[in-house]
Amino acid sequence: MEMVKGGMDATIVPKSVLDVYGNKSLYSTPIRDANMISSLGIVWLEHHFLTTPAKNFIK
Secondary structure, three states, X not given: OHHHHOOOOOXXXXXXXXXXXXOOOOOOOOOOOOOOOOOOOOOOOOOOXXXXXXXXXXX
């Protein structure tokens, strides 16, 4: 969203994301009748310290 706000990118996001990160300088339009599926992922640096809560979240 920061890249979009900076004019360097475009994206497709759920309305909930736009509600949180959007602002009046962004243009948005709903996509209608689309059968879209999204997935989530977790990224972390290998061989770096992870807190116990972070390890539990990953599990």
